[in-house]
Amino acid sequence: MKRTAISALAFAVATLPAFAQEAPNTMLVLDASGSMWGQIDGVNKITIARTVLDDLLATLPENQNLGLTVYGHRTKGDCSDIETLVMPAPGNRADIAAKVAGLNPKGKTPLSAAVIEAARALRHTEEAATVILISDGIETCEADPCAVGAELEASGVNFTAHVVGFDVADPVAQAQLQCLARNTGGTYLPAKNARELSDALATVTKVVEPTPVKIGFSASETFGTATRAVDVVWEIYADSGDIVMDATQTDSGTITLPAGSYVVKALRLSDETQLEKAVTLTDTDKTVHLDFDEPLPEVTLGAPDSGPAGTVVQVTWDGPNGDGDYLDTAVPGAESGQYLTYTYTMDGNPAALRLPAQPGIYDIRYIAADGLQVLATRPVTVTEHQAALSAPASVQIGAVFAVVWQGAGQAGDYLDIALPGAAPLDYVSYAYVADGNPLQIKAPVTPGEYQIRYIVDQDSSVFASIPLTITDVPATLIAPAEATAGQPVTIAWTGPGNAGDWLTITTPDDGPLGYVTYGYTNDGNPLTFNAPDTPGSYVIRYIADGPESRVLTEVPLVVK
Secondary structure (H helix, E strand, C coil): CHHHHHHHHHHHHHCCHHHCCCCCEEEEEEECCHHHHCEECCEEHHHHHHHHHHHHHHHCCCCCCEEEEEECCCCCCCCCCEEEEEEEECCCHHHHHHHHHCCCCCCCCCHHHHHHHHHHHCCCCCCCEEEEEEECCCCCCCCCHHHHHHHHHHHCCCEEEEEEEECCCCHHHHHHHHHHHHHCCCCEEEECCHHHHHHHHHHHHHHHCCCCEEEEEEEEEEECCEEECCCEEEEEEECCCCEEEEEEECCEEEEEECCEEEEEEEEECCCCCEEEEEEEECCCCEEEEEEEEECCCCCEEECCCEEECCCEEEEEEECCCCCCCEEEEECCCCCCCCCCEEEEHHHCCCEEEECCCCCEEEEEEEEECCCCEEEEEEEEEEECCCCEEECCCEEECCCEEEEEEECCCCCCCEEEEECCCCCCCCCCEEEEHHHCCCEEEECCCCCEEEEEEEEECCCCEEEEEEEEEEECCCCEEECCCEECCCCEEEEEEECCCCCCCEEEEECCCCCCCCCCEEEEHHHCCCEEEECCCCCEEEEEEEEECCCCCEEEEEEEEEEC
């Protein structure tokens, strides 16, 4: 029976989480009040405690920071009889054992004040701390263990008090000790007999097994209104100063660590700015995010105060020239990304920037591609541009004729021929102004009233227009009524004779572009080419070539 009592206390103390690997600084608080002379199975409780602690100390890691606080060991009836005999440190096991061996229980049980004294010695408000209280009775110095536990939990950094009730039968005393442990997140373990010891060990096992906690870390950079990725190197330190994650370059990551206090540090590689954040891990995963600030750069713009609509001006700029940065023109107050014209800064300095096609007041802006942020603006007045067109008032269908134009002459601008009132992109034929001045353009093949227009590519607006009349040209075909399959057929023709006009032999139901055999009118008159190889009924057609090819006339042909 003697061994049963000693084993109960030994197992109860030895399995507390304070002695788990990488445990926080720990203080043993031992009851040395007069009641410890009481006996269990004929052995004084103080003797059992000495034996158990002596055995326990021999099993603890030498690098474990451990200390000893006792109470009631010097005088009787003195609630201030509390003393920290050994400060927490590694390698002091023999000193603790010697101090315990020399204890002579005498006094009262100021267990609450003793726990407070131990917590202060552990600097519980600065780092994780654990107190293990071994007591055989109730608080006898008018303090409230429940309130003390709550206060230490609130003021401490991961503070925990585990309590071993050694031969405590009084329900009030048990309730006090249980409340002290519970209010600090600790465990109360009764040490009385084998069965209760088994129950206690089942509870302690849940606490002893350290639950790994994940800490996620990520970084970003605030650049004006934009949040962007940033290249950083991470380090994580324990509150002891030991590094637990060495220099790691990544934008984000996760590491599993024991519960405790840490400092997460991130070094921005671009300028070696460092941010850090303290974090305490308990029993839930946590995430640390560090956000670096990158001020928007100073940008200046130089450009003419005004210019004709649609023309190109030279804009000087002083700015970051970031990947994708550009200059643009926009209506004042327009959102970034809403522009009329633009050019990339990487294309030169000064940069050639086209002014809007319509007169008015606009802004020239420097846009940072990262976040589409406006870094600088300056106003520009766009004036009317003198635009003019000169061309014949009337031309024949399909004719190619010259148009003299006056306008901005920018790449992409074009002249077109369209029906009156047609939308800017609704045309019959067109030619780019970059191809010449005068510019050759082909007339439609359908007679009627049209307009010649100067179209600004920038916004598809009509810059200038003049009327144009397209006149029809009659066409005739003189050919034999019959032909031999695969043999030459000679056809005389009259008609526009424009480049691209052609004669075809095809089936009567075929469309204007359909043919079986053909020949171009500019190859001769009369024109000779072979009849189809398959006998049957066909038609000979004169096709006026154009954007909408047109059949001007046709005659029948029988192939035998």
